[in-house]
Amino acid sequence: MIYWNSLSDFLQMGGHGPFVWGSFAVTALVFAIEIMQIRRQRRATESSIRDESYATEKN
Amino acid sequence: MFSSGINWFKYAAPQRFYALSGTLIPYCVAVAVIATIVGLTIGLLIAPSDHQQGESYRIIFIHVPAAWMSMIIYLAMAFWAAMGLIFNARLASMFALALAPTGALMTFLALWTGSLWGKPTWGTYWVWDARLTSELILLFLYLGFLSLHAAIEDTRKADRSAAVLAIVGVVNIPIIYFSVKWWNTLHQGASVSLTKAPTMATQMLTGMLIMTVAFWAYSFAVSFYRCRTLILERERHTAWAQEAVK
Numbered sequence: 598m599i600y601w602n603s604l605s606d607f608l609q610m611g612g613h614g615p616f617v618w619g620s621f622a623v624t625a626l627v628f629a630i631e632i633m634q635i636r637r638q639r640r641a642t643e644s645s646i647r648d649e650s651y652a653t654e655k656n
Numbered sequence: 657m658f659s660s661g662i663n664w665f666k667y668a669a670p671q672r673f674y675a676l677s678g679t680l681i682p683y684c685v686a687v688a689v690i691a692t693i694v695g696l697t698i699g700l701l702i703a704p705s706d707h708q709q710g711e712s713y714r715i716i717f718i719h720v721p722a723a724w725m726s727m728i729i730y731l732a733m734a735f736w737a738a739m740g741l742i743f744n745a746r747l748a749s750m751f752a753l754a755l756a757p758t759g760a761l762m763t764f765l766a767l768w769t770g771s772l773w774g775k776p777t778w779g780t781y782w783v784w785d786a787r788l789t790s791e792l793i794l795l796f797l798y799l800g801f802l803s804l805h806a807a808i809e810d811t812r813k814a815d816r817s818a819a820v821l822a823i824v825g826v827v828n829i830p831i832i833y834f835s836v837k838w839w840n841t842l843h844q845g846a847s848v849s850l851t852k853a854p855t856m857a858t859q860m861l862t863g864m865l866i867m868t869v870a871f872w873a874y875s876f877a878v879s880f881y882r883c884r885t886l887i888l889e890r891e892r893h894t895a896w897a898q899e900a901v902k
Contacts, residue, residue: 598702599701599702600701600702600703600704600705601701607700607701610711610712610714611705611710611711611712612710612711613710613711613712613776615772616712616715616772616773616775616776617711617712617714617715617772619772620715620718620719620768620769620772620773621718623765623768623769624718624722624765624768624769627761627764627765628761628874631757631758631761631878632878635878635881635882635885638882638885639881639884639885642885642888642889642892642901643888643901645892646888646892646897646898646901647898647901647902649892650898
């Protein structure tokens with residue numbers, strides 16, 4: 598069922614390995630960066646709201 | 657006419673959407689992960705090579721989903737931005753803003769993967785043909801939307817100005833889509849269209865469609881997540897938002 602005869606066949610992609618893997622790797626990297634960025638943004642917003650409401654409660 | 661009747665739309669909707677999207681995100685993530693695993697297994701391990709392009713065609717399994725999402729997200733962004741502008745609906749504007757970065761990334765990926773596909777196929781990374789140029793303009797429209805929004809201090813004013821830009825830019829979408837028909841481009845014609853049977857092998861088509869499901873689910877998950885942060889940011893002075901971050 599698997600099309601490839603060997604792992605090195607798979608990695609070489611018929612000589613087009615850098616193009617194929619360059620596409621897939623950058624896509625994975627971009628998604629990973631986006632996920633990290635939205636989580637960081639979320640944490641920053643949460644903590645700034647917490648600080649602010651804490652300051653209000655104290656007064 | 658609309659101002660008094662839709663108070664709930666203006667004030668309660670962000671809070672309700674915050675709860676609803678929070679429930680939906682895990683399902684979107686699950687669909688994205690499963691579809692990615694299945695789609696990549698088919699695309700990279702099972703599907704045969706293309707008789708004309710050899711193995712480099714496998715870039716299609718991310719190139720086409722990214723390119724479709726770049727256009728679909730733009731239409732969704734412009735739609736919600738317009739809703740925000742016309743009905744003064746804050747949530748709609750927030751969702752439009754939440755979609756823009758993901759749309760820009762999808763556009764970048766369509767260009768990046770297309771470029772790496774172009775080199776072995778056409779012998780060049782880039783050519784100023786109609787399809788590629790209009791997709792590059794799409795990237796600038798997303799970046800323009802985001803920078804215009806960031807440049808205006810007043811949030812609602814920023815929403816409205818960016819909405820106008822988004823709406824005007826919609827004209828670029830049919831240009832991208834039909835460019836391969838209207839002009840003589842280096843880019844190949846559509847492999848899948850609504851009007852005729854696909855010209856691809858079944859395994860290739862299946863893998864590509866499953867990867868498209870993955871990209872859809874991913875886009876929903878990250879834009880919901882980003883929208884929830886925007887809601888909290890803009891509702892920070894309400895009791896419910898302060899409660900939600902405790």
